[in-house]
Amino acid sequence: MYRLATELGLVGEVSNDSLGVLVDASGRPEQLDALGRRLVGEAPPLARINDVEVTEVPPANGVEGFRIVDSRAEGAPAVAVPVDVATCADCLRELEDPADRRYHYPFINCTNCGPRYTIIQSIPYDRASTTMSVFPMCKDCRREYTDPADRRFHAEPNACPVCGPQVSRPLEEAAADLLAGQILAVKGLGGYHLACDATNHEAVVALRRRKARDDKPFAVMVRDLDEAGRLCDLTPAAEKALTSVRRPIVLAPKRAGDTGLSPRIAPDLPELGLMLPYTPLHHLLMAAVGRPLVMTSGNLSDEPIAHDDADATTRLGPMVDGTLTHNRAIHIRCDDSVVRATPARDSSAPLGVMDTDRAETSPGRVQMVRRSRGYAPEPIRLFAPTPHQVLAVGAELKNTVSVAKGQNVIASHHIGDLEHLAAYRSFLQAVDHLCGLTGVTPEVVAHDLHPEYLSTKFATELDVPLIAVQHHHAHIASCLVEHGRAPDAPVLGIAFDGLGLGPDGTIWGGEFLVADLHGYRRVGRLRPVPLVGGNLAIKEPWRMALVWANEALGHAEAVRYGQVVDPRWPAILTLAERPDALLTSSAGRLFDAVAALLGLRTVVTYEAQAAIALEAVAAGAPAPDDYEVDIHGGDLLELDPSPLVARIVAERDRGTATAIVAAGFHASLGRAVAEAAAALARAHGLDTVALSGGVFQNARLTHHVETGLRVRGLDVLVHEHLPPNDGGVSVGQAAVAAASVVLRH
Ligand code: ZN
Ligand code: ZN
Ligand code: FE
Numbered sequence: 001m002y003r004l005a006t007e008l009g010l011v012g013e014v015s016n017d018s019l020g021v022l023v024d025a026s027g028r029p030e031q032l033d034a035l036g037r038r039l040v041g042e043a044p045p046l047a048r049i050n051d052v053e054v055t056e057v058p059p060a061n062g063v064e065g066f067r068i069v070d071s072r073a074e075g076a077p078a079v080a081v082p083v084d085v086a087t088c089a090d091c092l093r094e095l096e097d098p099a100d101r102r103y104h105y106p107f108i109n110c111t112n113c114g115p116r117y118t119i120i121q122s123i124p125y126d127r128a129s130t131t132m133s134v135f136p137m138c139k140d141c142r143r144e145y146t147d148p149a150d151r152r153f154h155a156e157p158n159a160c161p162v163c164g165p166q167v168s169r170p171l172e173e174a175a176a177d178l179l180a181g182q183i184l185a186v187k188g189l190g191g192y193h194l195a196c197d198a199t200n201h202e203a204v205v206a207l208r209r210r211k212a213r214d215d216k217p218f219a220v221m222v223r224d225l226d227e228a229g230r231l232c233d234l235t236p237a238a239e240k241a242l243t244s245v246r247r248p249i250v251l252a253p254k255r256a257g258d259t260g261l262s263p264r265i266a267p268d269l270p271e272l273g274l275m276l277p278y279t280p281l282h283h284l285l286m287a288a289v290g291r292p293l294v295m296t297s298g299n300l301s302d303e304p305i306a307h308d309d310a311d312a313t314t315r316l317g318p319m320v321d322g323t324l325t326h327n328r329a330i331h332i333r334c335d336d337s338v339v340r341a342t343p344a345r346d347s348s349a350p351l352g353v354m355d356t357d358r359a360e361t362s363p364g365r366v367q368m369v370r371r372s373r374g375y376a377p378e379p380i381r382l383f384a385p386t387p388h389q390v391l392a393v394g395a396e397l398k399n400t401v402s403v404a405k406g407q408n409v410i411a412s413h414h415i416g417d418l419e420h421l422a423a424y425r426s427f428l429q430a431v432d433h434l435c436g437l438t439g440v441t442p443e444v445v446a447h448d449l450h451p452e453y454l455s456t457k458f459a460t461e462l463d464v465p466l467i468a469v470q471h472h473h474a475h476i477a478s479c480l481v482e483h484g485r486a487p488d489a490p491v492l493g494i495a496f497d498g499l500g501l502g503p504d505g506t507i508w509g510g511e512f513l514v515a516d517l518h519g520y521r522r523v524g525r526l527r528p529v530p531l532v533g534g535n536l537a538i539k540e541p542w543r544m545a546l547v548w549a550n551e552a553l554g555h556a557e558a559v560r561y562g563q564v565v566d567p568r569w570p571a572i573l574t575l576a577e578r579p580d581a582l583l584t585s586s587a588g589r590l591f592d593a594v595a596a597l598l599g600l601r602t603v604v605t606y607e608a609q610a611a612i613a614l615e616a617v618a619a620g621a622p623a624p625d626d627y628e629v630d631i632h633g634g635d636l637l638e639l640d641p642s643p644l645v646a647r648i649v650a651e652r653d654r655g656t657a658t659a660i661v662a663a664g665f666h667a668s669l670g671r672a673v674a675e676a677a678a679a680l681a682r683a684h685g686l687d688t689v690a691l692s693g694g695v696f697q698n699a700r701l702t703h704h705v706e707t708g709l710r711v712r713g714l715d716v717l718v719h720e721h722l723p724p725n726d727g728g729v730s731v732g733q734a735a736v737a738a739a740s741v742v743l744r745h
Pocket of ligand 2: 137138139140141142159160161162163164
């Protein structure tokens with residue numbers, strides 16, 4: 001503002017207040033027009049302009065020049081806490097310029113880039129309230145910081161080699177250790193990574209062993225887009241995501257042939273998670289190493305990522321050969337975000353066609369899988385302001401928490417699976433920190449219906465009015481928020497998910513809901529079947545395969561299947577046949593079952609591994625969509641995949657290629673889901689269908705359902721910016737609570 005206004009010769013002042021930026025400028029009409037135009041057109045990369053409001057005021061008389069006045073701190077803060085941003089082009093140029101005073105300085109940053117969320121301890125956001133407060137600026141840095149014309153004017157983490165943070169050892173030395181096959185703990189922006197040479201198979205295998213991570217894929221950092229393109233097929237959307245200032249990990253199809261990477265990086269998967277360097281330290285390290293590095297979260301198995309130095313030494317020390325750390329503290333942990341690039345497809349293509357050849361010509365999509373560093377805590381706009389401040393505590397797995405205040409929902413970074421004590425501790429910190437940063441004092445707390453989730457238990461112990469939001473209603477609500485849907489504009493929601501408690505005491509996960517933000521009514525579901533072994537059903541897909549074989553083909557076939565896969569089958573079958581067995585309509589468990597019946601995975605080492613394998617094996621195969629699925633009408637429509645399961649077993653026994661059977665499962669189920677949803681939408685006078693739940697991370701199923709709905713003339717809302725999985729649940733909960741009337745007692 002200051003630079004533009006002085007360039008244009010305007011007089012007046014600019015300030016921040018709790019609502020945003022306030023400009024008071026006087027000049028000729030054409031000067032003021034130019035200001036309005038250039039303000040939007042030349043906004044710095046990180047500026048976020050929601051609205052520009054112009055009011056005529058009397059001209060300022062006797063004022064000379066343009067000045068910046070001190071921020072008005074009155075009122076609760078509503079201005080967003082900024083996200084962490086990848087190193088900008090200007091800083092990179094200086095980083096590589098031997099004449100620059102920050103040549104090869106691993107902490108170079110400016111107002112357009114650098115750490116933000118991860119170093120902010122409290123608001124208002126200025127240097128004193130960040131972990132940079134322990135580094136007093138030198139004279140040169142101070143001059144930049146106080147000069148409105150400088151790129152580093154009020155760059156709170158501003159630093160240089162004279163006054164700023166330092167790395168623990170020379171980067172060239174760390175690079176040499178990595179090239180020699182060592183595993184290093186590398187302190188980054190939101191936590192520590194475990195790093196090793198991605199082309200060194202022994203190092204990758206050792207990393208898996210030490211981290212106790214069997215199969216779950218590792219992310220790979222590459223130096224630039226060219227190197228990324230040598231490893232993966234990138235759609236324009238994937239390239240855009242990779243190079244964006246948010247720098248997420250991008251899941252994209254591996255290139256065929258030998259890329260030189262260890263096959264243990266993403267075992268049995270057709271995709272690889274790539275990211276580009278996002279801190280100067282990464283840029284320097286990648287240049288020194290000159291080859292792709294595995295950069296996986298610094299943790300043991302599924303624990304939260306280590307971000308605190310002492311904790312990292314304790315937890316990561318035994319896993320690594322060395323450390324590359326620095327003395328700029330990370331205040332709040334923040335994992336790398338993950339997006340999935342889905343193949344470019346023509347949604348007008350006939351049913352059953354998967355057009356992967358068009359990837360070259362159409363941009364494709366990226367879909368959020370884990371929304372964390374670079375995205376959190378950027379506000380998500382609500383349709384209307386919330387009458388009360390809300391805290392939403394999320395689900396149990398892939399937990400995030402959200403707050404709602406004014407017209408915004410602010411979701412936290414990724415917290416993790418609360419069944420781990422360390423993650424629960426991290427959850428408590430995140431709740432405190434997010435409320436503190438946003439100035440939210442919860443007046444309503446939204447939680448899941450499930451009484452045993454630790455997040456629910458936490459909520460019920462607070463002395464604040466509560467709103468229990470059904471899990472799948474929250475999923476659909478998150479999709480409605482993402483698409484800016486009015487709170488009282490109902491859609492037909494298809495929630496295809498893992499497990500979530502329904503109000504009837506059964507475990508839901510394949511539901512058709514007439515829903516808006518005020519409420520929902522279930523109008524359809526997948527046929528419920530016994531859920532045997534509770535959480536073990538997730539880890540051991542053969543159990544649900546046994547159940548579905550029993551349902552679809554009868555006892556004898558179930559016995560035949562059970563005998564082949566696991567000696568414990570008689571006990572499971574007995575449980576499944578008990579009249580009081582707990583029932584589930586989960587779509588996620590159906591995918592697990594089909595994957596197991598096809599022999600892809602009978603046990604898994606990470607959530608949804610079997611379903612991912614089922615989608616992967618179908619790649620490139622013709623997709624028959626004529627496998628039968630029963631749809632029964634009635635008050636509650638029921639989609640019964642029994643004939644589909646029976647057909648799959650028959651095709652398997654007949655020796656049909658697994659790829660074709662898997663593709664046929666996706667296409668046929670997708671066709672039936674679209675058909676059922678379209679009938680329900682028609683019956684309830686709805687023209688829009690929203691897809692949410694973790695199963696819609698499956699791009700193939702999403703494609704079939706979406707296509708089937710569009711050809712029937714329906715609008716389809718799919719996730720792009722929020723994860724369809726449980727990471728998005730807290731946003732949906734917050735939106736439902738914001739739209740509801742709360743009765744106080
Ligand atoms: Zn910069
Ligand atoms: Zn300095
Ligand atoms: Fe869910």
